[in-house]
Amino acid sequence: MPETKIVGENEYGLSDAAILSERWLSATTLPDVLARPAVITAAVEQPSPVLRRVVIRKQGPAVFVEVYANRPMSPTFLKSVEAVADLLSLPPGWNSYSASSIDHENARQAIRLLAEFLKPSMLPPSVVPTVRGGIQLEWHARGVNVEIYIESPNAVSFFAEEAGIGKSPDVPLSGHERELSSWLERISGK
């Protein structure tokens, strides 16, 4: 069974060279930051992280996902990143038909979008693989349905609706970021 590990790193004022030199150290010596309660506790109620870098690499059967941000990462964000990382271990044909493995670039884009749109007060989305190697981020709560479709890093769209209120038909994310944020705020109850 392939193994996926996530390493979250909060970086404060380090040079790129320092980050790069720490990267391998992080991956090999901190295999499971999520298991360290202190890290999770420190991140509670912090604003959304601003990502510095997302690194995805394969080492044998293991897939490592390293996330560098300039703020502590919330448990909601880390849980969602973990769900994205989990998809990277799916083999071709994972749906019993002929699905592709998940494209690493799509996973990277999903993590970027989570960092941008997922507020600590929100529920984490359902992270869903697609048969063509894409990823869907879905929320179905508080009477609202939101689905973000990542078909490629440059082909991201979303759909949103609320019963009795209206809907945003499938639209590209580019140019409609505020609209998406507005829908997601309804889910967070803000």
Next chain:
Amino acid sequence: MGIPEDCAKNFPNDPTIAGGVALLRRVPPKHFYFDENLGRLRPSSAAFEDDQDGDPMSVYRRDIIEAEGDNIRRIMVGHEGYALASLTAGQIRSRDQTVHPDPLPEESSHTQVCGSKPKSTCRWFAAQSEWAIPPQA
């Protein structure tokens, strides 16, 4: 929208399959989740896309399985943790799809659903489908 030409030519609709016939779609664990709005587990729209290899979406005919005196669980063999969603042929045709019999040596009930499947159609299939075999708790 209409039926695409390649579907009409290569995967023509079989009108002898009655509109009420249940067509079953295997749903992998990654394709269902709890929907707080519905208060139950539901399939994602991603479970109703065409195959990656360009083939139309595969389903299985419940009437054939039962006519052979068998149980629908036979199409779940080897697929631990999967659930089975059901749509009728009539529902599927209403979204400009053909229902085309494609019996396989290993599964006589295999059928293909051909037609354009924009996200709106996949969402509609997900919303309309019912569980023939629900996800295990």
